[in-house]
Amino acid sequence: MKTCLFDIDGTLIQTGGAGQVAFAQTFADLFGVDEITKEVSFSGRSDRAIALDLMRSHGIEVNESNWHVFRNGYAERLPAALEECVGRVLPGVESLLDTLRQRGDVLIGLLTGNLEQTAELKLGYYGLWDHFPFGGFGDNCTERNDIAAIAVEHAVRLHGEPGAKDAHTVVVIGDTMHDVTCAHSVGAKAVAVPTGGQSADELARSNPDLLVDTLEQSDELLAWFDN
Template identity: 55%
Template sequence: MYAILFDIDGTLVSTGGAGQLAFAETFAAEFGVEELSGKVPFAGRSDRAIAGDLMRVHGVDPHEENWQRFRAGYLQRLPSALQRKTGRVLPGVIELLDQLAAAGHPLVGLLTGNIREGADHKLQHYGLADRFDFGGFGDVSHERSEIAAAALAEAQRLAREEYSPASRLEICELAGAMVIGDTIHDVSCARAIGAFAVAVPTGGATREELAAAQPDLLLDDLSDARPLLAEIERAMGG
């Protein structure tokens, strides 16, 4: 078995800024912050880390109660923000997911800074909700490397469950893992879990910025995924 872990924003879909809009409207409604500081980066980071930094910048105590207050407000506003912003599924995504489904052997999951329910809202909006069996999410951790470790652990658990009861005594380890993302943070979290790093400049980062992070594979987008699929076959011994 082989695990393929997809980032969401800028990799699978472009939401047209719906997430940032929902952030801004939540901070305005819940904490009286009329305009979010541009000093806090969003790309490649967990929702929990972004919200915490914004609270600190705007003088809001980033304790658990305020995180839960933000979380509830954000999830309430995100579906409307998705409706109001013009977004799309990015090139090659549907075709690649179809190819992976047809292959049968990869475990296809998520590695995202989105909180789980936020990820669900985005994937449902773009018709991708039934494409992923598991994932690592930004509900608890501030660090993408910790989210990556959680996603990999879940993939390993699912790989073991693929074996019949009669073979459960066998050692069942993943043949490998791949992280597909659009930021340098996706490359670094792939390195943190020993995964093959695929980068695509379809989000905020340029091709040059991603190249400097030295991913294992750098594609313009996912339209021609043959090199990616060849790596999976190689790792699987095909």
């Protein structure tokens, strides 16, 4: 049983800040926040955690009603933000996805703080969504470790093999220390790539199993699936 899970922003794609633009527009239009605080970190966190922290910082009541208002408003504004911002698919991504798909023995999924709907919007915009039949998303979780556990459980169900979890090779690929931490929380190998917001030195301090400059350097991680 073999699974490869990918983060989105800074790992698969760079959107030119489209997510943060849509966040800011949503808080401005729906909650009257002229400028969202820079004290709340976006990097490596779930959209739910970010949105709830922004609500607290700006004196907005944190409840499910306001969460649903934000979630729907954000999804409505993201497509225009993707058009407005200049982004790209990151080096090596398409080749690695093609190689994994051609193998036929590795499930390819997502492990992301994005909402499922906005993950589809982002990856669909860059022509990548169809590579990912499942994943763990940030709709209901504030902690990345919880999202990782959901993604792995989903993979186990898709494999449908008795005892599969015990013999499961999982690789998580991401661009922040949070990706490394959540990978290790579920017993997965962590591949770190400094194509997002953190440098190679910063990522090295989180002790990934493999640190590469770009996903063009994929030979070692692919070899893990041959064992």
